[in-house]
Amino acid sequence: MKDPFCAVVTGQSLITHDIRHVQDERFAEVERFLQQGDVVFTNFESTILGQHGGWPTKGKYFGYSKAEVLDALQDIGFNALALSNNHAFDLGPCGIQSTLDEVETRGFLHAGIGIDETNAAKLGRRHLGYRHVSLLALDAGPGPANMYAENRTASRPARPGVNRLKTVRKIGVPDGHFRRLARLGDHLQSSHLEIANYAQPEDPPELASGKELNFYGTVFTQAADFSRLIEIDPQSANIQLSAIRHAATQGDFVIAYLHHHHWEPGWQDVPRWVQAFARTCIDAGANLFVSHGAPVLQAVEIYNGSPIFYGLGNFLFHVHPDESEWDPPEVWQSIVAACRYDANGILEAIDLLPVVIGEANGRHGSETGGLVPVPAGGHAARDILEGFASRSRAFGAGVEISGYSGRIVLPPARKFG
Structure with missing residues (x-):
């Protein structure tokens, strides 16, 4: 007889401070909510400076x-980490190697970076748990090509890096504006070689002849x-989907994770390509599908009996105060979600704990500042x-609110395994 199974998912964890010293009963309540899970998942939004060293690969948004900090994540209950994000390569290949060493030493379930593609x-x-x-x-970017892992070829060595879902961003414009942009490029005497220079360290994207133009790194169509159009490379997607299919045929509980910064103008809106x-x-x-990137809480959808969390915002967010x-x-507001499955693998319910990082009034509102999340109360909980x-209602998901917590109202679900 199998046992019930619980998967707890949170916002991303941009953690640069060891939080094990935090003594706060409200944070302890969050920890208890996490620790009910058989799998407790977050995105580790950083890279480790360890034995392999490294050097900064970017400017202001470097960390x-x-x-x-991995010990701290483990101490509060996390046992599964996504490592694919825009900070994973902040120390270059050396940071990739150090991060791999440290998460493997601690026994985390992890994915998203590697020594080659x-x-x-x-x-x-x-x-x-029992699964x-x-x-x-x-x-999915946007990010420079050299942050993504590559295999060795006859003329190139392998490169450690991030697992990439290849995408291209294009800006759709009506015909008259398109022609004006083309004329402006002609007046500026833009050339293929100049565009290649501005594309560095990447190669210029391929264009549909006559219907698209590369205007100094931005593709207009x-x-x-x-x-705003985001196109996923079909070959790249098929490689990833084949891996999911293989894991599913083994009867595994499969989590798919996507990180991206192709935000909508309203950053709590879900991009259609992500759906x-x-x-x-x-x-x-x-x-189970989980996504982060836009630093805010978006929506959830229950699709064919499985949860899709389009954006869970932040759980730990140690950014510079400037x-x-x-x-x-x-x-500074999000939820922690506990997805509960019965012994047959059927999704029964999703319990929701609204949290605020620091306090409802922002990052500096509590004794622990913005270091840890605490349960939201009062108007903050209701607002979250x-x-x-x-937002979730637009995707057909119903949320029951009772006091300072919530529960997903589920349609008929399918089982895993």
């Missing part, structure tokens, strides 16, 4: 952590109206849950 694309697999759990973790890809992952056999772009209160319910 790294010491290995002790094949290794980075490999699903992590661990026995957690084998497989994790696929991807990053003829369209009926103005639009399409998430559903494709579920169709391939994933039992970065005022993160001041909006929604950046009602906003989440409203």
Whole structure:
């Protein structure tokens, strides 16, 4: 007889401080909520400065952590980490290697980076609870090509890096504006070699002849109206989906994870391309889809009996206090979700704990500052849950709110395994 199974998922963990010293009963309540899970999952939004060293690969939005933060994550209950994100390569290949060493030493289920492309694309697999759990973790950019893992070829050595879901961003513009941009390029005497120079360290994207143009790194395409378009490379997607199918045929509980920064103008809105890809992952056999990137709480959908968390915002968010772009209160608010499955693998319910990092009034509101999340109460809890319910309603998911907690109202679900 199998036992029930619980998967707990949170916002991303940009953690640079060891939080094991925090003595706060409210944070302890969050820890207890985490520790009910057989699998407790977050995105480790950093890279480790360890024995392999490393050097900064970017400017203002650069960061790294010491290995002790992994001990802190483990101490509060996490046992599964996605590593594919825009900070994973902040120390270059050396940071990739140090991070791999440290998470493997601690026995985390992990995925999303590797010593080459094949290794980075490999699903992590661990026995957690009564199930084998497989994790696929991807990053869809935008990011420089040299942060992504590559295999060795006859003329190039292998490169450690991030598991990439290849995407291209295009800006749709009506015909008249498209022609004006083309004329402007002609007046500026733009050439193929100049465009290649500006594309460094990447290669210029391929264009549809006559219908697209590369204007100094931005691809414009003829369209009926103005639009932002993200196109997923089919071959790249198929490689990842095949890995999901293989894990599903083994009877594993499969988590698919996507990190991206292709945000909508309203950053709590779900991009259509993400919804399409998430559903494709579920169709391939994933039992749970989680995404981060936009630092805010988006929506949830229950698709074919499986949860799709389009954006869980932040759980730990240790950013520099001078970065005022993160001041909006929604950046410091999220939920922790406990997905409960019965002994037959049927999703029964999803319990929701609304949290705020620091306090409801922002990152500096409590004794522990913005170091840890605490349960939201009062108006903050209602605002988080009602906003989440409203956004999720558009995806057909119902959320029951009771006091300072919530529960997903489920349609008929399918089992895994």
